[in-house]
Amino acid sequence: MPDLQPTDLIARAEEIYDYLASNDISQTLKRLLDFVQDFSTQDTHQQQVITLYQSFRVYNQQLQDKSLAEIKPQRDALVQEVFNIIEQIEQSWEGQNKS
Amino acid sequence: MTEKSIHTLAQELKDKLSTDPTAAAREMIEFTKRFAHNPLLKREALMLKLDYSNAQQEDEKEHILEAMLVLINNVVKDYLQQPEADRIETQKYLARKQAALKTTVQQKIPSKTSRILFEGKGVGKRFKNTGFELSGIDLTLKIGQITGVVGENGNGKTTLFRICVGDLKENAGQIRFPDLEQNEWNQLNWQEIKKHIAYIPQELPKWHGSIQENLHYEATTHGLNPQENQKAVDYILHRLGLKEYAHRSWSALSGGYKLRFALAKALVWRPRLLVIDEPLANLDVKAQATVLNDLKNLSQSLKYPLAILISSQHLHEIERVADSILFLKAGKTVFYGNTSEVGKERLENSFEIECNLSLSALEEKLQGFEYNSLDHNGLVFIVHAPLHINSQNLLGHLLGKEVEIRYFRNISQSTKKLFVS
Structure with missing residues (x-):
């Protein structure tokens, strides 16, 4: 695991994407929770990540009985939520950067 | 980056998809990050990599590989659609954005680290x-x-x-x-x-x-x-x-x-x-x-x-x-x-070895190899050798002597060396 500078927002977002692409959902959500705690000013973001934990748990249970094709729409929605949270936070910092 | 080189890289990636799809899927993400301006393409690359990791049936995998080929073409198109000046500046722009955001974060959340x-x-x-x-x-x-x-x-x-x-x-x-x-x-x-x-x-x-x-x-x-x-x-x-x-x-x-x-x-x-x-x-x-x-x-x-x-x-x-x-x-x-x-000022290198030999049999196998001493700590052998001897030298020698090695670790720069010395 490469050393990351905690203040490097984009590198930390990339770290989360890397865990996601490696199908390491547990580590993706852990680091997303850290990302939210460090960079988000909205209380709702932590709750959104916690909801994702629960949703991915259900998804993993479904994956044992169903093929990927059958539950892909649900999985894609969860992954999009990961992207959305990160992008919302990135954009809020970009806004501060401009002001 | 010239247009020819993006085409060459895209072709290499496509070729790799048929020979080593897992590695190619990883490289496809890097390729997308490097060339795509449209953020949705990066999302799609991550999704496809994830799909490939989850796919269990061969027809599912085939379908995903086809989608990866389409994505690679779309990344090339997206890159070429940009004015040439923007294409050259993409990496610089991203680096500037990253540095600027880092500075903003540092200003707003002063780091307590290292205090x-x-x-x-x-x-x-x-x-x-x-x-x-x-x-x-x-x-x-x-x-x-x-x-x-x-x-x-x-x-x-x-x-x-x-x-x-x-x-x-x-x-x-x-x-x-x-x-x-x-x-x-x-x-x-x-x-x-x-x-x-x-x-x-x-x-x-x-x-x-x-x-x-x-x-x-x-x-x-x-x-x-x-x-x-x-x-x-x-x-x-x-x-x-x-x-x-x-x-x-x-x-x-x-x-x-x-x-x-x-x-x-x-x-x-x-x-x-x-x-x-x-x-x-x-x-x-x-x-x-x-x-x-x-x-x-x-x-x-x-x-x-x-x-x-x-x-x-x-x-x-x-x-x-x-x-x-x-x-x-x-x-x-x-x-x-x-x-x-740790071990920066050591006088010799040390290696732990576990194998199916007795101390004397291992000593015999080490004849002709440059080492200082050989110990056994009850679990593993420890070979102490001059600083210019590295893992490759020792492993190469033992494998050449057909020693069946179960475990090997270079402990020269580990506190483990302090336990054994």
């Missing part, structure tokens, strides 16, 4: 009844960093920890907590300092009620208001993978989960110093890696960073995450410094 939390100079403690003496210990704990304390049992690790947390009074040397209070050496307000220190002893104390109730209790007693309390408990339960166990009691948890709970209980109120004695003893290999990675990440939190002092007999695991190492022997410092400096 000195604890400092001890020449710390010592003598026990009259046993005659054991801890002496001359210098130790500096910095916020955002992990300090590992290693050494055999009975060498003073726990004594040192108890001094650091104020459970035991040192009778030599000086200590202070510069980041907690502006005090002089040894004039400590322990009542105030202890509000910022969490200590997890080797023997975990029993507790009553459920995990969740205990976490709320800890947060309340450390002054978190109800809203913060709920947020902190939710965070730590999920962060340490305890949510499914939140309603369990002490007796319903395995040793590994009891430790995780102790960590949650210690971290929920956001201490500035975590002192943790032999946490890896009851964990399997996977859980050890998880706990250490979690500690590393949590210590470097931007909002709530902390200094961590940890002891363990699992040297390689500790060395992987610790920023500095203190090696104690008979109550004295044998080594203290950055983890990267």
Whole structure:
């Protein structure tokens, strides 16, 4: 695991994407929770990540009985939520950067 | 980047998809990050990689590989659609954006990392009844960093920890907590300092009620208001993978989960110093890696960073995450410094080997090979060799002699070498 500078927002977002692409959902959500705690000013973001934990748990249970094709729409929605949270936070910092 | 080279790279990637799809899927993400302007293409690349990891049936995999080919073409199109000036500047723009955001974060959330939390100079403690003496210990704990304390049992690790947390009074040397209070050496307000220190002893104390109730209790007693309390408990339960166990009691948890709970209980109120004695003893290999990675990440939190002092007999695991190492022997410092400096001034290299040979048979196999000495510590052989001899040399020689090697590790730059020397 490469050393990351905690203040490097984009590198930390990339770290989360890397865990996601490696199908390491547990580590993706852990680091997303850290990302939210460090960079988000909205209380709702932590709750959104916690909801994702629960949703991915259900998804993993479904994956044992169903093929990927059958539950892909649900999985894609969860992954999009990961992207959305990160992008919302990135954009809020970009806004501060401009002001 | 010329148009020809993006086409060449795209073609190489397409070729690789048919020969090594897993590696190609990884490279496709890098390719997309590098060339695509449209952020949706990056999302799609990540999705396809994830799909490929999850796909179990061959027709599913085929379908995903076809989608990857389409994506590669779309990335090339997206790149070529940009005006040439933008194409050249993409990487520079991204680097500028990254640097600017980093600066903004640093300004808004000033980093506490690297500030000195604890400092001890020449710390010592003598026990009259046993005659054991801890002496001359210098130790500096910095916020955002992990300090590992290693050494055999009975060498003073726990004594040192108890001094650091104020459970035991040192009778030599000086200590202070510069980041907690502006005090002089040894004039400590322990009542105030202890509000910022969490200590997890080797023997975990029993507790009553459920995990969740205990976490709320800890947060309340450390002054978190109800809203913060709920947020902190939710965070730590999920962060340490305890949510499914939140309603369990002490007796319903395995040793590994009891430790995780102790960590949650210690971290929920956001201490500035975590002192943790032999946490890896009851964990399997996977859980050890998880706990250490979690500690590393949590210590470097931007909002709530902390200094961590940890002891363990699992040297390689500790060395992987610790920023500095203190090696104690008979109550004295044998080594203290950055983890990267362990073994820097060594006079020889050392290698651990496990194989199906006796000591004399291995000596025979090593004839003609340049080495200084060969030992057996009851578990593994240790070959000591001159500094110019490396792992490849030794492994090459032994494999050439058809030695069946079960385990091999270069311990030249590990504190393990201090145990065997």
